[in-house]
Amino acid sequence: MPQKPARQRLNREVICAAALELAAESGSADVSMRALGEHLGVDATAVYRHFADKDDLMRAVGDRALTPATKGFATSDDPADDVRRMCTGIRKALLKNQVALLITSAGPTRNANELRITEVMLDAFLRAGMDPDAAARAYHVLIEYTVGSASLDAPLSRNAKERKATYDTWRRDYRALPADEYPAIHELVGHLYPSSDEVFSTGLSALIAQLMPA
Amino acid sequence: MPQKPARQRLNREVICAAALELAAESGSADVSMRALGEHLGVDATAVYRHFADKDDLMRAVGDRALTPATKGFATSDDPADDVRRMCTGIRKALLKNQVALLITSAGPTRNANELRITEVMLDAFLRAGMDPDAAARAYHVLIEYTVGSASLDAPLSRNAKERKATYDTWRRDYRALPADEYPAIHELVGHLYPSSDEVFSTGLSALIAQLMPA
DNA sequence: ACCTGAACACCGTTCAAGT
DNA sequence: ACCTGAACACCGTTCAAGT
16 A cells, blocks of 8 residues: 655745745745745755755745736736836735845846746837837836835735834834924824835836836 | 053944944945954953844944935935935945845834934925925835835945946846747847946936926 | 755854953 | 853754665
């Protein structure tokens, strides 16, 4: 009678999936190799048979997290809207899996989803009639804004109630400042820290409006 | 005869200065407490008499690195230009000291320089005649863009020759892709990775032009 | 071919002890 | 009041050994 397979054979796919599970659970993509090994039911060092080092693994994990942004993305006849939807999808995927900071620190993943995103966005700029220099520049600006702001928003994005409490604390800190030294802060403190999704949307619209021809 | 003072008494100021020295030397703000102690000629754990933990220390270091951006900053009668100069100064200070990623991961420092920057920028938006909501939003967008893009540019910003080599490698990777699957990348590959300062400037101008009234 | 486990060279942080 | 040093509970990674 056949042995029941105690656990699945290790490969890059199941390792990345396990890392994303741990990241989603813990709220941080900073997963230790030992914790990852335990989650896989395997010695921590077994992962090194499939990835050169942790950096290599983290790049693969980061790219895998972007799958929802590329899977089923459909180009429309409105290039500006395509760019907007793609950037919004990237942000959503990064925040959901807590991998924005990971990608920011590990650098370009050069993996499948990242390449697809680049192709879709460059294609949209070309369809909008932009010249090559403007198209390349717009691509870099929008990627930096999208990934960069997700990195800054990530620590707060987990729990709505907790996030609101943090914002309240920060506003309280501002109100405690001497009003004569910080008059503008005192005047605007009630308006600071709106929803970070709204802030992102404001900047994204501004960049698209300014960088892409009407 | 008096003992010569073997080394300076420890305080927050000299500890931050030492951490910034180490960060500038190593090209990364990720300094270990043990390395910091050695640099100070002191046991690693002595730092804990002056900072609650490493996070507390890193926030102080991050804010201290922003000193050049606030020191001697003079408000003009052109609010848009004030915002532009402030954001450019922040970027320069972050990249010089390699502290962008540190601030991104540690969150707001709530220290003197950060508060000064907030006051100067909010004041500029008010002087530009913006309503409170638009002013607060513009502040968040510009800070996220400035700090976020510096975080992404930081790993590359150290050495011009090395940076160019990295860009060349990335362009080579793009050219190796199948042209039928990635036509837009192939068309634009020669224009990708312009100077990151130019990319930043493009985005900054676009945001200011769109968010601040003309 | 793939995984294990000991080992190495590190971490941040606590706490009793020194001065 | 301030610093030391041992100790604790971790890290990423290498490499010989197992199967």
